[in-house]
């Protein structure tokens with residue numbers, strides 16, 4: 001007679017109890033957070049010295065609880081995270097141990113970054129940024145913001161952008177009537193035109209004699225903030241009884257297929273206006289019979 005189901009279950013239970021009784025899973029030690037760049041944190045930890053490593057697969061479960069929830073596991077003992085840090089950052093890590101199809105987890109250890117100091121309502125608000133693909137092939141960046149409601153009149157704001165590992169402070173500010181910086185331009189940046197979904201990190205801090213100014217950070221997807229240029233080489237001429245218009249794709253990192261065009265026709269004599277929307281041209285030419 002073959003081995004009965006009950007004795008098989010018995011066997012498995014006994015063997016896994018042996019495993020559970022003899023293997024302990026310890027949380028990692030020395031878990032630290034370091035700001036490694038603007039809006040970037042380096043999480044580091046060490047395996048517990050008490051942890052038996054032989055014959056087991058050890059991984060780590062990382063959980064970010066603030067500012068944005070995220071959970072993942074890794075074999076490594078460090079990890080980089082991109083996140084806005086003006087409201088602080090909080091993360092947890094635990095050890096996962098795999099052995100013969102069983103998984104065990106330790107308790108969590110936690111580390112936090114406190115929000116940077118600053119008086120209430122002194123951070124900038126309404127930050128908005130756009131990029132342009134320029135004729136020289138570079139990407140320009142233009143940002144505007146409003147001073148915080150609680151920011152003293154002498155507040156001076158400073159804007160920085162980070163793209164991958166490159167960070168630069170703005171040198172070209174535009175000011176409001178109290179001489180506070182409220183706008184900044186970079187005529188050329190290190191933003192790579194045809195990257196997809198890369199982030200542009202913006203950091204705005206400031207100083208004042210009367211208050212500590214709270215910094216503010218925002219992450220922009222580079223594709224989402226590209227401001228489309230106008231079509232190039234627009235021409236219009238008459239050919240017999242047709243008005244012929246031609247144009248070319250605007251300077252852009254986006255390919256041809258991403259564009260639609262609108263055509264406004266204004267008859268100066270009659271004042272009639274005609275809008276031809278959503279043109280998807282094959283040859284960038286439009287023939288309009290003139291009646």
Ligand SMILES: *[C@@H]1O[C@H](CO)[C@@H](O)[C@H](O)[C@H]1NC(C)=O
Nearest residue numbers: 029030031045046047048049
């Ligand atoms: C954890 O940090 C302490 C103090 O810095 C150090 O003495 C210890 O060796 C570290 N533990 C490990 C496993 O690196």
Ligand SMILES: *[C@@H]1O[C@H](CO)[C@@H](O)[C@H](O)[C@H]1NC(C)=O
Nearest residue numbers: 019052053054055056099100
């Ligand atoms: C664990 O590994 C050691 C050698 O590293 C080996 O001698 C031993 O048999 C292994 N034990 C199990 C249960 O696989």
Ligand SMILES: *[C@@H]1O[C@H](CO)[C@@H](O)[C@H](O)[C@H]1NC(C)=O
Nearest residue numbers: 038158160203204205206207
């Ligand atoms: C603003 O942030 C930059 C970049 O982190 C830093 O070097 C600078 O000291 C900060 N300035 C103030 C006034 O906090």
Ligand SMILES: *[C@@H]1O[C@H](CO)[C@@H](O)[C@H](O)[C@H]1NC(C)=O
Nearest residue numbers: 232233234247248249250251
């Ligand atoms: C637009 O016209 C200029 C001058 O005629 C020409 O040099 C350029 O190549 C044209 N642009 C494109 C995208 O064809």
